[in-house]
Amino acid sequence: MKRTLGVCYYPEHWPETQWAEDAARMADIGLTWVRVGEFAWSRMEPEPGRMEWDWLDRAIGTLGAAGLKVVLGTPTATPPRWMLARHPDMLAVDVHGRTRGFGSRRHYCFSHDGYNAESARIVTLLAERYGRSPHVAAWQTDNEYACHDTVLSYSDAARRAFRDWLAQRYQSPEALNRAWGNVFWSMDYASFDEIDLPNLTVTEANPAHWMDFRRFSSDQVARFNRVQTDIIRRHSDAPIAHNYMGRITDFDHFAVGADLDIASWDAYPLGFLSDRLEAPAEHKRRFARQGDPDFQAFHHDLYRAVGRGRWWIMEQQPGPVNWAPHNPDPLPGMARLWAWEAFAHGAEAVCYFRWRQAPFAQEQMHAGLLRPDSAPAPAFHEAAQVAGELAGMDDVEPAAAPVALVFDYASAWAWATQPQGRDFDYFRLVFHLYKGLRRLGLNIDIIRPDTADLSPWRMVLAPGTATLSKPFLAALETYKGVSLIGPRSNSKTETLAIPVPLPPNLPGLACTVARVESLPPDLPVPLTGGGAFTFWREKCEAADVAETTADGWPALIGTGGMRYLAGWPDDAALDRMLSDLCGRAGIPVEPLPEGLRRRDTATTRFWFNYNPEPVTFAGRTLPAAGVLWEPLEP
Amino acid sequence: MKRTLGVCYYPEHWPETQWAEDAARMADIGLTWVRVGEFAWSRMEPEPGRMEWDWLDRAIGTLGAAGLKVVLGTPTATPPRWMLARHPDMLAVDVHGRTRGFGSRRHYCFSHDGYNAESARIVTLLAERYGRSPHVAAWQTDNEYACHDTVLSYSDAARRAFRDWLAQRYQSPEALNRAWGNVFWSMDYASFDEIDLPNLTVTEANPAHWMDFRRFSSDQVARFNRVQTDIIRRHSDAPIAHNYMGRITDFDHFAVGADLDIASWDAYPLGFLSDRLEAPAEHKRRFARQGDPDFQAFHHDLYRAVGRGRWWIMEQQPGPVNWAPHNPDPLPGMARLWAWEAFAHGAEAVCYFRWRQAPFAQEQMHAGLLRPDSAPAPAFHEAAQVAGELAGMDDVEPAAAPVALVFDYASAWAWATQPQGRDFDYFRLVFHLYKGLRRLGLNIDIIRPDTADLSPWRMVLAPGTATLSKPFLAALETYKGVSLIGPRSNSKTETLAIPVPLPPNLPGLACTVARVESLPPDLPVPLTGGGAFTFWREKCEAADVAETTADGWPALIGTGGMRYLAGWPDDAALDRMLSDLCGRAGIPVEPLPEGLRRRDTATTRFWFNYNPEPVTFAGRTLPAAGVLWEPLEP
Amino acid sequence: MKRTLGVCYYPEHWPETQWAEDAARMADIGLTWVRVGEFAWSRMEPEPGRMEWDWLDRAIGTLGAAGLKVVLGTPTATPPRWMLARHPDMLAVDVHGRTRGFGSRRHYCFSHDGYNAESARIVTLLAERYGRSPHVAAWQTDNEYACHDTVLSYSDAARRAFRDWLAQRYQSPEALNRAWGNVFWSMDYASFDEIDLPNLTVTEANPAHWMDFRRFSSDQVARFNRVQTDIIRRHSDAPIAHNYMGRITDFDHFAVGADLDIASWDAYPLGFLSDRLEAPAEHKRRFARQGDPDFQAFHHDLYRAVGRGRWWIMEQQPGPVNWAPHNPDPLPGMARLWAWEAFAHGAEAVCYFRWRQAPFAQEQMHAGLLRPDSAPAPAFHEAAQVAGELAGMDDVEPAAAPVALVFDYASAWAWATQPQGRDFDYFRLVFHLYKGLRRLGLNIDIIRPDTADLSPWRMVLAPGTATLSKPFLAALETYKGVSLIGPRSNSKTETLAIPVPLPPNLPGLACTVARVESLPPDLPVPLTGGGAFTFWREKCEAADVAETTADGWPALIGTGGMRYLAGWPDDAALDRMLSDLCGRAGIPVEPLPEGLRRRDTATTRFWFNYNPEPVTFAGRTLPAAGVLWEPLEP
Ligand SMILES: [Zn+2]
Ligand SMILES: [Zn+2]
Ligand SMILES: [Zn+2]
Structure with a gap:
């Protein structure tokens, strides 16, 4: 497979006289792809029903004439202002009950039928017009689903749709009451129409209530996206992508990904380090201009799974961004390093965001490959360098990874609903183990939670998976490699109850979690082998104990291929355990220096x-x- | 008096087939009491007016047959969902103006007349049916009044009731304007119907406005509770309790307690340490699995006063809870220690919460004596051990305490309304002095603010009492022991104004607080005798000074029996002062090591x-x- | 000019029998001025249209008879409760959409036409009655505009007025769309009536939208104030003041000041140190009882500019206040020092707030010159001492300052809208440079951003001025002195876009800001000359570089009279640079010890x-x- 570069471009932001020169410069530095259109609804349809395609025809034509391939975005993340006159109740409502107004983007509720129809309408028009364009070589649906906390909406539309969804799922209020345990505080419902959204209750709502609301909300995103992909496929053979955002777990990316041909993500290493990474201050300081050494790799591996092997970076940070608490300038070379790292993980394309820094509106402080005055910014030269290097490289062949790590969105919802301790976060836990594997120099595959065949890997990890799926459990039963399950894995039913018999209920492993405790960061539980559990530990009854805590409880259970980990290991404990398990699995490791x-x-x-x-x-x-x-x- | 153990049990959560075995195991380990019913309204009355008592009859019968005594709870903390159709406006409103919805518990406004009537109706039905049951040996009203910040409601019902309450209290708007000082910012009212609740004003509302709203809100709780106790007493001779929560000061526990036979409280030592105790990080770390060494004792002594000698623990933490920021497992032995400490302070009964951990709904991560799979959890054995030890012990005789410490809910409202410095909190101040007394090995009685006879004690402390009551002041005047008053005591009128002549106006003590200052934690005021004032100090004009600050102001005023303390002493100053005063009062002390x-x-x-x-x-x-x-x- | 002292007095708070004695004591200690009336609307007009002037006639008469001059305040900051019955929609709405209710003060929206008319009505009545009073020697409009975050209102009245304001400014929606760059996210408007206020958008609104809303909101304040000054001038020859608050930047003080004769401000050095100053904990601890050594001076110099030379302190802190997180007692002597410092900066009058501490309502813990029991508080004696000292002093003659520092409210709005880094605040930056100048012992003039003649000063600084005005740029072009511009100066258009050609576009300076970065506090950029940039640095292309960063970028650009500063210097860098520039400008400096x-x-x-x-x-x-x-x- 040939690796390619691209860029995000907004012809509607610039005088038409500038387009041809822009296109020529893109081609000149070796770019292949140009993404356009995803925020341009007000220019495609300035008034309801009055379409203006000419400018977009000419823009795509100009880019195509320069030899560039177009990724065409559906503009549904930015419905124009006139849409609100047609659908005044289409806006989402936040957890405090406030309507989220017009004036930025993503101002719609996924459950609003009227807006779903408008979305289908514009996508149909777009697909009809450009589905056979020789220059449109890929599609993007909407933009960054979930960004700005837009999955969970507490609107009337969401309430109605949630009731329908529950009725479908449970068929009777009695069944729902049983499944949720509504007897607990006299929370029984006599009808689905009595069920409200779980926000603004006096104290926490039933976790089953939240869990179902989160499942429902994720389903609504997948439903919204599927309408678009179905329409596009009727008019175009080009592959369809969506651009996911970093560390977003509010909807199931695998479920949306099932309707896509390509998964892509928007990689902002410095912004993410600054605004969405738990790390000591010294770590954040040290990597402020480079990004966390594993955060990008994790997402690369995740989206390779979501895209079933096909994945891109749709937006690559080229310089300082505008939205993090602090926005440093990347170290010279990072715009090149990030691209190469993506390619090493199997990316088909890396598109920088954006071509030219816009001097106006919300992202005016977001760098591009060009400055607002069209002079090259540093990443312009780095992109050109990567393009040159790519030209001299063979095509990619993917490598097998010896290790697989489960990532499960439902577990993120489970532990967000019921962390039990302030520091327990699903992404944080999985990423912590991922970092441990990376420090040993390993290639890692991230896998779906319902993976039914584990034979490709010598080692499989499933930390914190709230409910292990039937296929995965069946696969575990016959697995010949080394598996590391836990902490907290398989400890919940799908409706967020504790299963009886007690967890983890692993095939062939005599282990019962008798008790759990969440711990403040300054109260580690030392392990006899070195290191400690932090944040979380479990007290297990177990037959076969590989390692214990200093206070005498099993820490690692199982001495054969299957292991259960009874706590959240710190770095020292993690490195030791992973090295040992890799040894048993026959995986050679090479511990790497920091960074x-x-x-x-x-x-x-x-x-x-x-x-x-x-x-x-x-x-x-x-x-x-x-x-x-x-x-x-x- | 015989000391007893008990447990909280929810027959409605479990198959009926399990009840008899549960009852037998309870009896087997020596439990006496079982609390039931307090959240079961939706099972008692699944539809408005359709009562289902059979299951509860059988549950009580089964427990009684095993020799257990039942505490029957009124279910008014959890009105069923159908109640909202009858009374859509019964929900409380939070300080931001948001209605607090259905889906957890305590979803009612104390001022809503319709809900008050529903509460009277269900309690009447319950009392009629079980008032003469041979097995129902005690009652509990509602559950944990005030928990989840439910005393102050900003609903329309509350607004109407507050206006009526003000009209009763002041008779004319002119009188209210004068009492509140409404001339200050042209805040005068021409009619009681012009008065809104004090939330959402542009800057702080008049503190008198807040103070009266807090008084009113506390009265509404007492009124709500009294309706229930009046009904129960018409049908039953069994004693009535309510289960108070730890460190709750939003309503006057003495006022509610006046209508009870027994005060009880819900003791969660680890949860309270984690979520409602000001303490250095090292203290919290050290006692994370044991709880603060004085927090339980303080509440024991408080509820002994609230219950006029009769008090219980209605809910005793048996293992990790689910609601604090971090939820560690108690150190082995603590479930026993906590029970014994309660008995040493005079508890009649200690009931563990709960029998079996529920695997579903909000508290599924809250431990019980049994695990969800019915296997014994550690506290099961510790409870059995306590029962065994109790069996071999003589009955309790209460001991006299040499020291009394005033606790006054109105002062908590005064300083919450007007802390004047970020760190000034009434509970914190009183508890700080309580800890000082405990470090000296003393028995302490907590007393009401209107205590009229101080002769039982050799020393009396009244720190931070905003308004000293007439009876207390009269008692002070003839008191022969040592009294320590201040800081900030008697510095406000009942409507939260500064009295003139200036505070503290103590009988026989020449002392005027000329000025006060609140201080950041890093700005202590050293005392000549050692230690310092922190957070708060007063500059007094005084005739008779026992001790001064390093900057020359009186720190401890009075050299006879009555002393005024002109600041918030740190531990070193407090220990020194208390030792000295105990010596003068003839109270032997024994300074104890940490913990x-x-x-x-x-x-x-x-x-x-x-x-x-x-x-x-x-x-x-x-x-x-x-x-x-x-x-x-x- | 003769320097004078005064005090704020509320005759309506005290029995009339006390007025004469109060007046006599004021005169006795040498006070000249008494401010009255500014919160007394409910006593002037207890019911709509029923005026009660008698008491105020007598109060003013009593004060005048004692030889005191009266500053009469318009009472529009405290509309009485009955006003809400006439104008239910006059209340402001906060950024969360909550109506800001009655019960404190400043409960009105500047855009409400009905309330504007009421304001004109009461001011007319007041001016008619007292405009020729021999005792009313000055006026104050309203009280502390903007205090309690009252400039930005999100009410319907504000929305309507904002649309009108935009229509006036842009004439067509197309022009507005272009100016704001609404194409960016399909945010185009087809009509001014489609434009909402910028709060509660899904993610940040267009910064141009915010910037115009801030400009509009500032204009509304000036409009409101101008109605009052126009009315007063029709009936009185006495000068008109308004009392501004410390570190308030939500409206343009120069614009309001243009309609005043005298600028005044309310100086609360300890409260401001505690609640609105960024400073290390040790600095706050050290100066907790004295206030920051430069905060007052900055405002003195600012209001000297706002008042075009005529300025007062209308409220001077006399002891502890009631509103900061901590409220220590000033060090003995500070009430004198603060007054003398004001006089040294050119104040005509210093009025202490307040005469007697009110024992009731919101400010009962705010000290006065007298205690609530009428005994002198410490500041009483210090005020008397200042009065005595003043009597022996010559009249003031103002001094020329060698340095001018630009202060621009629009820049505060620009960087509040778009800080780009968490620590970037306009006031903080300007004040940081001001402190550097003060440490060198300099007299400083603060100047308007549109100052057209810079010849009075040897050095001029314009840090962070978002848009340099045409007159200022023209003045710079011919300026013979030393100028220091930047960081971030001239980097935005008036609608908050980035200008192309890129900033700073300074006349005669070859310098282009190619890139900016905001930095966390622990990531300084060292300078070759010593010290570092913190929080912010710019990477410039420049011909003429005076100093560089350790990583090789220009830090100080220009070697002639005009310099551009490419970052936020720390103290060490700032002191070094300012000393050097003063040397070049021929300004002698004397570095002063701390404090x-x-x-x-x-x-x-x-x-x-x-x-x-x-x-x-x-x-x-x-x-x-x-x-x-x-x-x-x-
Ligand atoms: Zn993006
Ligand atoms: Zn409880
Ligand atoms: Zn003021």
Whole structure:
């Protein structure tokens, strides 16, 4: 497969006289893709029903004439102001009950039927017009579902749709009452129409209520997206993508991904480090201009799974962004490193966001490949360098990964609903284990929670998976490799109750979680083997104990292939355990120095130096922000 | 008096086939009491007017047949969903103006007449049916009044009732304007119907407005409760209790207690340490699995006063809870220690919450004596141990305490309304002095603010009492013991104005508070005798000064029996002052090491080790979580 | 000019029998001014249309008879309760959409036409009655515009007025769409009536939308004030003031000031230190009882500019206040020091707030010159001392300042709208530079952003001025002195877009800001000359570089008279740069020890010791809170 570069472009922001020169410069530095259109509804349809396609025809034509391929976005993330006159109740409502108004973007409730119809209407018009365009080589649906906390809406439309969804799922109020345990505080319902949304209750609502509301809300996103993909497929053979955002877990990306051809994500390493990563201040300081060394890789591996092998970066940070608490300038070389790292993880394309920095509106402080005055910004040259390097490289062959790590959106909802301890967050836990694997130099596959065949991997991890799926449990039963399950895995039913018999109920493992405790960060539970559990530990009754805590409880249960981990290990404990388990699984490891990471394709070993200074390791020296590749021994 | 154990049980949560075995196991480990019913309204009355008593008849019968005594709770904390169709406006409204919806518990406004009538109706039905049951040996009204911030409601019902309450209290708007000082910012009212609730004003509302709203809101709780106790007494001779929550000051517990036979409270030592205690991080870390060494004792002494000698623990933490920021597992032995400490302070009964951990709904992560799978949890065995130990003990005789400490809910409202410095909190101040007394090994009585006879005690403390009551002031005037008043005591009128002549206006003490200052924590005012004032200090004009600050102001005023304390002493200053005053009062003290506490009954000295390691003191060694008792010299 | 003292007095708060004695004591200690009336609307007009002037006639008469001059306040900050019956929709609405209710003060929306008419009505009545009173020697409009966040209102009245304002400004929706860049996210409007207020959007609204809403809101304040000044001038020759609050930037003080004769401000040094100053904890601790050594001076210099030379302190803190997080007692001597410092900066009058501490309502914990029992509080004696000292002093002659510092309210709005980094605040930046100048012992003039003649000063600073005005840019072009512009100066258009060509576009300076970055506090950018940039730095293309960062970018651009500063300097860098620039400008400097400050009038050098201990410097020793003056060499 050929690796390609691209860029996001907004012809509607610039005088038409500038388009041809822009297109020529894009082609000149070796870009292949140009994404357009995803926020331009008010220019496609300035008044209800009055379509203006000419400008977009000409824009796509100009780009195509320069040899560029177009990714055409549906503009449904930005319904124009006139839409509100037609559908005054289409706006989402926030958890405090406030209507979320017009004036930015994503101002719609996924459950609003009228807006769903408008979305279908504009997508139909767009697909009819451009579905056979020779220049439109891919599609994007909407933009960054869930961004700005837009999945959970507490509107009347959502309430009505939730009641219908519950009626479908439970068929009778009695069944729902039983499933939720509504007897608990006299919360029984006599009719689905009595059920409100779970916000604004006096104290916490029933966690089953929240869990179903989260499932429902995720389903509404998938439903909304599927309408668009169905329409586009009727008019176009080009592949369809959506651009997911980093560390968003409010809807099931696998469910949406099932309707896509390509998964893509928007990679803003510095913004994410600043605004959505738990890390010590020193870590944040050290990597402020490079990003966390594993955050991008995690998402690369995640979206490779979501896209069933096909994935892109649809928006790549090229310089400072405008939306994080602090917005430093990337270290010179990072715009190149980030792209190469994506390619090493199997990306088909990396598109920088955006071509030229817009001097107006919300993102005027967001850098582009060009400055507002059209002069090249630093990433312009780095993109050109990557394009040049790509030209000289062979096509990619994907590499097998020895380790698989389960990622499950429903578990994120479960623990967001019921963390039990302030520090327990699902993404944080999975990412913590991912980092441990990366520190050992491993290729990792992230896998769906219902994966039914584990044979491709020598080791499988499923930390914090609230409910292990039937296919996964069945696969575990016959699995020959090493598996590490826990903490907190399989500890809930799908309606967020505790199963009896008690967790983890793993096939062939005599282990019962008798008690759990959440712990403040300053109250670690030391392990006899070194390191400690932090934040969370479980007291298990178990037959076969591989390791214990200093206070005498099983810490790692099972001495064969299947292991249950009874707590949240700190780095020291994690590194030790993972090294040991890799040894048993026959996976060679190479512990890496801080900030240095590696990733193999089938033929090539890539090295990435996230440190702000050079690093020397095993005879190689990489400069700050350096990338190195070397052929793998065959 | 015989000491007893009990448990909270929810037959409606479990198959009826399990009830008899549950009852047998309760009896088997020596439990006496079972609390039932307090959240079961939807099962007692599934539809308006359709009563289902059979299951409850059988549940009570089964428990009674096993020799257990039932505490029957009125279910008014959890009105069923159908109630909202009858009374759509019964919900409380929060301080931001948001209606607090159905879906958890305590979803009612105390001022709603319709709901008051429904409450009277269900309690009447319950009392009629079970008032003469041989097994119902006690009652509980509602559940944890005020929990989840439910006393102050900003609903229309509350607004109307508040206006009526004000009209009763002031008779004319002119009188109210004068009392509140409404001339201040042209806030005068021409009619009671012009008066709104004090939330959502542009800047702070008149503190008198807040103070009266808090008084009114407290009265509404007492009124609501009194309706229930009046009904129950018409049908039953069994004593009536309510279960108060820890560190709740939003309503006057003495006022509600006046209508009860027994005060009880719900003791969650680890949850309270984690979520409602000001303490240094190291203190919280050290006692994370044991609870604060004085927090329980304080409430024991408080509810002994509220119950006029008769008090219980209605809910005792048996393991991790589900609602604090972090929820550790108690140290082995603590479920025993906590029960014994309650008995040492005079509890008649200690009931663990709950029998079996429910695997569903909001409290599924709250431990019980049994696990969800009915296997014993650790506290099951500790409860059995306590029962066994109780069996071998003599009955309790209460001990006299040498020291009395005033606790006054109106002062909590005064300083919540007008803290003047961020760190000034009434409970915090009183508890701070309580801890100082406990460190000296003393028995303490907490007393009402209108106590008229102080002769039972050698020393009396009234810190931060905003308005000293007439009876208390009269008693002080002839008091022969040592009294310590202040800081901030008697500094406000009942409508939260500053009295002129200026405070503290103590009988026989020449002292005028000329100025006060609130201080950041890092700005202590050193005392010449050692230690310092923190958070708060007063500059007094005084004739008779026992001790001064390093900057030359009186710190402790009075050299006879009555003393005025002109600031918030730190631990060092407090220990020194209290030791000195105890010496003058003829009270022997025994300074205790950290985490070790003692409490005497008439015949026995109890020792409690709250430390996570053994402690040796004066020849005794107690293990971690250890309890020791020894006969008192007669 | 003669310097005078005064006090704020509320005759309506006290029995009439007390007025004469109060007046006599005021006169006795040498006060000149008494401010009255500004919160007394409910006593002037107890019912709509029923005026009660008698009491105010007598109060003014009593004060006048004692030789005092009256400042009469319009009572429009406190409309009575009956006003709401006439204008139910006059209340402001907060950013969350909640109506801000009656019960404190400032409960009106500046855009409400009905309330504007009521304001005109009461001011007309007041001006007619007292416009020729021999005792009313000055006026105050309203009270502390903007206090309690009252400029930005999200009411229906504001929405309507904003649409009108936009229609006036842009004439067509197309022009507005272009100016705001509404194409960005399909935010185009087809009509002004489609435009809502910018709160409660899904993510941030267009910064241009916010910027215009802030401009509009500021205009509404000026409009409201101008109605009052126009009316008063028709009936009175006495000068008109308004009392501004500290660190308020929500409206343009210069615009309001243009309609006043005198600018005044309310100086609460300890409250401001506690609640509105960014400073290290140790700084706040050290100056907790004295206030920041520069905060008052900054406002003195600001209001001297706003008042075009005529300015007062209308409210001077006399002791602890009631509204800050902590409220310590001022160090003895500070009430004198603060007054003298104001006089040294050119104040005509300093009025203490308030005469007697009110024992009731919101400010009962706010000290006065008298205690609630009429005994003198410490500031009573300090005020008397100042009065005595003033009697012996010559009249003031203002001194020329060598340095001018631009202060621009629109820049505060720009950076509040778009800080780009959490720590970027306009006031903070300007005040940071002001402090650097003060540490060098300089007299400083604060100047308007449209100052057209810079020749009076040897050095001019314009940090963070978002848009440099045409007159200022023209003045810069011919300026012979040293100018220091930046960081972030001239980086925005008036509608908050980035200008192209890129900033700073300074006449005669080859400099382009190619990139900016906001930085966390722990990521400084060291400078080769010592010190560092913190929070903010810019990467510039520049011909003429005076100094660079350690990573090789221009830090200070220009080697002639005009300099551009490419970051936010820390104290070390700032002190070094300012010393150097002063040297080039021929301004002698004298670096001062911590907490010691100086200010010259034309004839006298004043020294102020803000330290809590004595300081010795260049042969002078000042006690804690000490003031020293010495003749300047002619
Ligand atoms: Zn994006
Ligand atoms: Zn409870
Ligand atoms: Zn004021």
